[in-house]
Amino acid sequence: MVSKNLLKYIAIRAIAIYLTVVVAIYLTIIVANMGGKIDDFILGDLYTQITETVNRNPQYRSLPGPEKDKLIRQMFENEVKRLGYDRPFLERSLIYLKNALTLDLGRALFMVSDSGSRFVRNIILERLPNTVLLFTTVTVLNFFIHLFLGLYLSRHHNSFFDRLVVALSPTSTLPGWFYGIFLILIFYTWLHLLPPGGLVDVPPPPDPVSYALSVLKHMILPMASWIISGFFLGVYGTRTFFLIFSTEDYVEAAKAKGLPPRLIETRYILRPSLPPIVTSFALSLIGSWGGAIITETVFEWPGLGLVTWQAIQSFDTPVLVGITVIYAYLLAATVLILDIIYALIDPRIKAGFA
């Protein structure tokens, strides 16, 4: 059933998407390294660090000045070699690229994961569940809220609620973190009902049930901030989307034929509108894995967004590149899978390969 043309199409798409990923990751490496400028900063920092260690070490205290300098120099050069800073940036960037593409994310320059590991992979993997817990939940929730309310309003359009949602849709121009500030002000500072941030209570509750409840309690405000921010425009957008599909000629024809409304809705409105909805859902789901730097900073939620922010602050290039690599791969895989699904289910594309 799967034609040769289709396989060829998928292969070409896969190669194109992979090349895109390569270029995007290389750009990230260049920007994250500031074209090699960051090296001076890191090397200077390294030198001071080694000098301090040597000066603090009682073993070397009796060493005369010049010999101590020689030792520091030696240690510094070893360290530079270990980190690979003795090679030109162009060469290094290509090594980085190769490592990044093979998912060999290496060690962080400065950051340490909560469990004490310096591997970028561990730093990322440790925080990813937190981000997925918060932002994937909220993305899925948002998706269903928008879908069902949008569908409901498209059936009852021009009703009071419909007009209310349309009128309030500009509230969605305010980003989630901005609502977050207000929610903290109201529910923490004023009412003292909910915690202002963090993942769990300090100290964390011992038994798993109250631990989960505590996490849930900490999730309410960040989730609410995103739900409020997306609500009116999301519902309005879905509703308008369904309305546009329900004014298509073939829907009119189905109505004229006297088909029952439920059948019209499922077969003539929902079915053709599904692919774009699934696309946007898949993309926002993947997007949610990257976390949200500002929302996570506002709520001090220990997810990938906060790691990104901390990595930027401590100029930790490998961590930044690592996050981008994983994100880029996930996005590329999603795009490719969507392409394949489209080719299989969308009759218009399918027809092209027949």
Add this chain to the structure above:
Amino acid sequence: MSKRMESGIKATIKELLTYKSGVLGIAILVFLIGLSIYAMVVLPYDQAIKLWRGSEGIWLNNPRNALPEWWEIFVGKKLPRTIILDSKTATFGVSKAVTPVAGTNIRLVTITYLFEFNYDDFPSEMNVFFYAKYQKDPPLVKITLKKPGGDTIEFPRFALKAPNDTLYYSISNDVLNTLLSHYVSKYGKINISEKLSPLELTFGKDTAEGLEKGTLDVEKGVYRLTIEATCFSEDSDLDARVVVYGKVYGPAGTDHLRRPLEIALLWGTPIALAFGLTASLVTSLLQLIIATIGAWYGGIIDSAIQRITEIYLILPFLPFLILIAAFYKLDIWVILAAVIVLSIFGAGIKSTRALVLSIKEYPYIEAAKTYGASNLRIIFLYIIPKILPPIVPGLISAVPGYVFLEAALSFLGLGDPFLPTWGKILNDARNAGALYRGYYYWVLEPSILLMLTAFAFAFIGFALDRIVNPRLREM
């Protein structure tokens, strides 16, 4: 052509005003533009930066973290204003007398400060700034305070430590001990609550019960503070400024560095408007031009543009921007340029390209081709003017996003290091713990302005969308 366009714009604005959201949006926008002009006229740029960046010295007479004056409406109390009494300038209520002691070089300087305190709350702070002139021995100073009820508190004599010595009355231990022993000697054996601060003990209506419980009412009326200084040489002298800091200040309150917030609130307006509008306008126009060129020429140019757009899709926009801003400590124009560069190959390219591909086949374009119009002429005079109107609503609606982007960068401490902006106020407020300590005004004021800006453009964009896409009107 231009005349027709002009009348088109006029007609659009007229139509815009038939929508409630359009009227509201334009009204808010006019208000914000008015605020910007006011800011630029009243407080020129250099002066604003100087005032905002100036060290605490400039604002020494302002209360710290004071509420805006209108906050009183919600509290229902008359909150104290700042009282400044200076013996160097002839302020009302201040008198100074110098009497030489016959036969010696000693001069007695007596400064009396009279001030009315009729507020429902205690002051936030009180400082006495001395300006002494002396050769060798600093003046000896004695402070006496007479409360409205007639009670007189005498503080022990002390020598100034420097010509510009300051008595931090509200946090001084000596002051506290003097006040405590004053009340102990007045009431006999009582346990004065530790909760009471020097200011409460000074401006409170003292009762034995209140002192023990730690709750005192404000004693309203005229206070009289006397500074008697003994100066030890003929040319020595003493002046002093007494500042009783209030709890409210000006139209917007002050921050942790005593700076009046209205400076940054006012100047944040033109910056936010300029940043948002420029970013949105330039990005949209460049996207339009790039997409049109790609669709018109096709071939390699088109596919190159398509590929770059796909790469942009994978690049994480916000981390990239934060990265650039964090590494370089950029000023606002470079941030603006970075934002534009990072968003020109955005999603808008694809939809515009599809539009241009269909317009390419229109008869009038065919006609232009046959009479030999150049490619650039067709692109810039025939295609772009045709597809410009539909993108205007999107352009306007995109402005808030860029305004919030700048605010978010400043909020993370990555904005322009010199400019006073709304995001920076939020950043200061967050760093000073305003969110948790309940300095509501500090967070709400910039937030409300940000919201107004966002709503203005969202409303106008919303109404324009309906004008340009009539199909939406029925929905």
